[in-house]
Amino acid sequence: MILARLALRNLLRQRRRTALTLLVVVAGFLALSLAGGFMAQTFQGLSDGAIRGGLGHLQILPPGALDGDEAQSLEKALPDGEALAATLRRDPAVAEVLPRIQFMGLLSNGPRSVAFLGTAVDPVLEPRHMATAEALKDGAKAPGGAGSRWLAAAPAAREVLLGVGLARAMGATVGSSLTLMSTTRDGALNAVDVEVVGLQDLGLRELNDRFLTVGLGTAAQLLDAGPARSRLSVVLKRPGTVEAEQARLQALLPGTTVKPWFELASFYRQVKLLYFAIFGFMGLVLFLVVLLATANTLLMSVLERVREFGVLRAMGLQPRQLLVLLQWEGAFLGLLGSALGLAATLVLRAGLNALHLQMPAPPGTSHGYELNIHLVPAVYLLVALGLQATLQISALFPGLKAARLRIVEALRHV
Amino acid sequence: MLELRAITRAYELGGERAGVFGVSLSVPKGCLAVLAGPSGSGKTTLLQLAGLLDTPDEGEVLLDDQPVSALPEVARCDLRLRRLGFVFQAANLVPVLSALENVMLPLQLQGLPEAEARRRAEAALARVGLADRLHHRPGQLSGGQQQRTAIARALAPEPLLVLADEPTAALDHAHGGPLMDLLAELAAERGVTFLVASHDPAVIARAHCVFRLQDGRLQAEDTP
Numbered sequence: 278m279i280l281a282r283l284a285l286r287n288l289l290r291q292r293r294r295t296a297l298t299l300l301v302v303v304a305g306f307l308a309l310s311l312a313g314g315f316m317a318q319t320f321q322g323l324s325d326g327a328i329r330g331g332l333g334h335l336q337i338l339p340p341g342a343l344d345g346d347e348a349q350s351l352e353k354a355l356p357d358g359e360a361l362a363a364t365l366r367r368d369p370a371v372a373e374v375l376p377r378i379q380f381m382g383l384l385s386n387g388p389r390s391v392a393f394l395g396t397a398v399d400p401v402l403e404p405r406h407m408a409t410a411e412a413l414k415d416g417a418k419a420p421g422g423a424g425s426r427w428l429a430a431a432p433a434a435r436e437v438l439l440g441v442g443l444a445r446a447m448g449a450t451v452g453s454s455l456t457l458m459s460t461t462r463d464g465a466l467n468a469v470d471v472e473v474v475g476l477q478d479l480g481l482r483e484l485n486d487r488f489l490t491v492g493l494g495t496a497a498q499l500l501d502a503g504p505a506r507s508r509l510s511v512v513l514k515r516p517g518t519v520e521a522e523q524a525r526l527q528a529l530l531p532g533t534t535v536k537p538w539f540e541l542a543s544f545y546r547q548v549k550l551l552y553f554a555i556f557g558f559m560g561l562v563l564f565l566v567v568l569l570a571t572a573n574t575l576l577m578s579v580l581e582r583v584r585e586f587g588v589l590r591a592m593g594l595q596p597r598q599l600l601v602l603l604q605w606e607g608a609f610l611g612l613l614g615s616a617l618g619l620a621a622t623l624v625l626r627a628g629l630n631a632l633h634l635q636m637p638a639p640p641g642t643s644h645g646y647e648l649n650i651h652l653v654p655a656v657y658l659l660v661a662l663g664l665q666a667t668l669q670i671s672a673l674f675p676g677l678k679a680a681r682l683r684i685v686e687a688l689r690h691v
Numbered sequence: 692m693l694e695l696r697a698i699t700r701a702y703e704l705g706g707e708r709a710g711v712f713g714v715s716l717s718v719p720k721g722c723l724a725v726l727a728g729p730s731g732s733g734k735t736t737l738l739q740l741a742g743l744l745d746t747p748d749e750g751e752v753l754l755d756d757q758p759v760s761a762l763p764e765v766a767r768c769d770l771r772l773r774r775l776g777f778v779f780q781a782a783n784l785v786p787v788l789s790a791l792e793n794v795m796l797p798l799q800l801q802g803l804p805e806a807e808a809r810r811r812a813e814a815a816l817a818r819v820g821l822a823d824r825l826h827h828r829p830g831q832l833s834g835g836q837q838q839r840t841a842i843a844r845a846l847a848p849e850p851l852l853v854l855a856d857e858p859t860a861a862l863d864h865a866h867g868g869p870l871m872d873l874l875a876e877l878a879a880e881r882g883v884t885f886l887v888a889s890h891d892p893a894v895i896a897r898a899h900c901v902f903r904l905q906d907g908r909l910q911a912e913d914t915p
Binding site: 279283286287289290584585588589590591592593594595596598684685688 | 742744775
């Protein structure tokens with residue numbers, strides 16, 4: 278411990294230099310941990326958006342559903358999706374099962390027809406588990422969206438929710454009557470008249486221009502679907518068990534494909550990869566800056582203490598003990614820098630979050646979001662460990678230089 | 692106790708060959724021996740070789756009849772830590788440590804428990820007359836006090852041999868004489884062997900034996 282004490286005293290001897298070095302470490306910690314908190318907010322937002330946007334935690338799909346496009350609606354379907362959903366609802370790990378039908382067709386107001394992508398959902402279960410209310414809230418602010426409401430629970434109700442872009446293209450507003458046209462499972466052309474009861478702003482322009490939502494009763498009539506469903510969205514009681522439950526349910530349901538949400542949310546995966554690349558590069562640069570700055574400081578400190586090291590070596594200090602001494606100095610700089618960095622991070626995070634800053638809309642999305650940098654202890658620990666390793670590496674070269682000093686030359690050093 | 696056998700260590704200095712050449716000498720236990728000679732005569736070089744700070748090109752250093760100059764660095768470090776003490780021209784105390792901590796340093800490096808190291812360091816500082824300066828940093832001590840702290844640091848581990856390089860050079864006559872008296876007392880009292888490099892007549896006058904060097908060669912061996 279004498280070497281540790283000596284190292285601490287050496288750092289305190291050069292207070293200004295130590296303070297400047299600590300400033301570099303603190304700045305590195307601050308930048309990386311705030312970036313980590315921002316990434317966590319983004320990932321959380323994207324995962325919530327994907328799960329509550331309709332995917333659920335798990336999706337039960339018919340075999341081959343992901344292999345290619347369907348030539349017609351319900352070409353690939355779970356033949357008795359409703360019965361399967363009822364079975365799964367009795368599973369102790371499952372909170373709810375939301376059957377869905379994906380379909381396509383033409384939306385017509387008489388003189389004009391536009392292609393659409395439709396999703397049919399359970400009008401009662403869907404708003405309880407998915408983020409439909411938020412999309413309606415935003416849609417109500419769009420032109421023609423005033424009075425938007427969710428689909429009626431009655432299976433006989435023939436209602437539709439339109440993406441704001443699709444509504445604009447059709448010149449439709451809440452209360453408009455339109456016709457949905459598609460082909461049944463047998464290939465026959467069919468049509469259903471529906472009333473627009475709400476507009477949805479789904480956050481992505483491409484979706485807003487093509488997307489509509491109806492109740493399962495409407496789609497079943499239009500497609501002559503019977504109990505067939507395109508997929509089942511499974512909401513788990515414990516979201517942290519997605520991977521284990523996927524394996525278990527896949528074993529239970531051999532005639533289906535069970536997929537976790539993150540394998541289906543391609544936007545989430547792309548953004549995650551992009552962020553890892555951007556912040557990974559930024560982190561690398563920051564670690565290099567810290568490495569060079571601290572190595573420079575420690576080297577200067579060694580050069581100023583050549584004679585002192587000569588005396589210590591004459592006294593019997595082993596070369597490796599000088600290396601250890603410098604490692605202690607690096608260790609103290611890292612520990613103190615990370616502690617101060619953590620304190621600065623917590624203060625700055627609280628300050629930034631209190632400002633309720635509005636971030637611009639991410640590429641491809643139609644609305645921004647409020648900055649809320651997450652508190653992520655795992656990121657702080659990772660950053661602290663990374664900085665500590667950086668400091669130990671930066672102390673290595675000065676330590677080797679000190680250890681290699683020839684005693685008689687060090688004693689002559691002025 | 693200390694024996695140098697035909698020691699040679701040569702180096703270039705200003706284009707000329709300098710160092711020590713074929714020096715043999717023997718210092719018995721408890722002797723206060725002085726290496727005397729003008730500047731450049733090889734006193735410091737010989738002291739560094741005897742103190743295992745440098746390795747001779749030729750010849751041997753023996754401590755208690757054991758050859759030690761060819762030992763690996765780890766063993767030499769251990770010998771310096773446990774059996775040798777050093778006093779330099781400037782006290783060379785560690786500036787961030789107090790007088791007490793400076794004296795405790797080699798004891799703690801030896802692995803002594805802190806309480807034992809503290810007890811021995813306090814006794815050593817008391818012996819050199821600095822019992823009231825334990826917690827002063829080097830910058831708060833006079834030159835003489837610093838040098839006495841350095842002597843306490845060299846003596847606290849109870850070495851067999853203390854090597855001192857011009858220990859009075861940085862002190863005035865009023866402090867240099869008493870410092871040498873102190874070394875002579877310690878040699879007699881504890882049986883510690885001292886090898887002191889100096890050209891100060893006051894130092895030479897207090898020596899038990901004097902080795903006179905000239906141009907790196909031993910010219911004479913006197914017993915005053």
